[in-house]
Amino acid sequence: MKHIKLSKFWDNLRSSYWFLPTLMAVGAIALAFGLLAIDRSDSIDISALSWIYQGGADGAREVLSVIAGSMVTVAATAFSITIVALQLASSHFGPRLLRNFMQDQGNQIVLGTFIATFIYCLLVLRTIRGEDHEPFVPQLSVTVGVLLAMASIGVLIYFIHHASTIIQVSHVIADVSHDLEQVTNRLFPEALGQEIDQQGESTRDMPTDFDATAQPVQAKKTGYLQGIEDDVLMQVACDENLLLQVKAYPGAFIIEGGPLVMAYPANRVTQSVGDRINQAFVLGHELTKQQNVAFPIEQLVEIALRALSPAINDPFTAIRCIDQLADGLARLASREFPSPYRYDQSHNLRVIAAPVKFETLANTAFNQIRQYGSTDTVVIGRLLAAIAAIAPFTRHFKQRHILQQHVEAIWHSSQQSLTHQRDLETIEKQYHTALAALQGTGLSGGNDSLYPSPHKR
16 A cells, blocks of 8 residues: 555544644634735725624724633633543543544544634734724624634534534444444555466465575564555565565564565665665554554454443443444455465566455454353354354355354353353354354355354253
């Protein structure tokens, strides 16, 4: 994916509480100077307009002073409410969800509106002159200040509603699910060079002595791998006539001195080549979703695990997360995962990417929820129902085999954790239903998913 560094920079701006309010403050400054210029112009008779402010200098000062003072108070209150909402989100949904709240443009626009109105009123207020030799009352500017105050009241009403909405669990889960859908659509399929589908042919293009003689390129710093500049990596491989095998994938934690790629042949790997390869890897202090499809899955799992904790004990929230995980995995199962073998324009093998595996994503989605929810019949049943819902979207036997392994694991966990016969019978029915769905045909149209008979209790 190209321009990952620019995407990271933009994501950091969106996650800040200063960028959008600053833009709105700059806009307020420009608006104030523009309207003051119109008020000072002799070519336009503003006083003829009936809706324009017609009062004197003292009244204008009083109006703008009241507006400016109230905007400071309201902005401080809105900021305090926002901080409380962030604290609630961190304690109930997990600290990794804070970035989603920070990126909420509604709160940023609210704060920006109050700050911009305050700055506008101050700039207009300083130009008002009373009974001196050149009295000046910017009638149009004062009128716009009143309009901005009325708009701020509307924004305040919106903020009260918005602040109470964004901390609702349904809204949080839907927001993370939307992120999962976006990153899935963006990354699958993903192009890096010229892709050749025949994996057997790609394997034959591998040098026989690659594993024995390839030179590791070490990381220059420590951090989470947020993305890889694919075009930079391909360009380095073509310029230096190298074959690069990527050892890290987005979302992995990189330790300084650890291997990023294996480069072949080793005699072409110089210090400058290593520096160029390092520039293709974007590291940071936290995980992001730019190239990491597992990140929103982990966020949904984190919400579910906190809901299943004894302190909260909210299985219905966990069930909502399972439903959204099923939707995300069904979408992923229906996509063709890109080949790790990447070719240049001359069909020379240049880059072997670290592949994203459906097995890894399924393990991330199901393993911990199964372990934490093994004593809840409803949660276990929903996990089995989720796998049954994903089954028709699978494309390959291997995907259905992975899901079948999770069905077996859920079944065994329930046998060890549940004691009531009625609960065990309910889970057994859902277990058979899930296996029956996996034994059906997937999107590929084949009937290649025949499994042994399910275990009887």
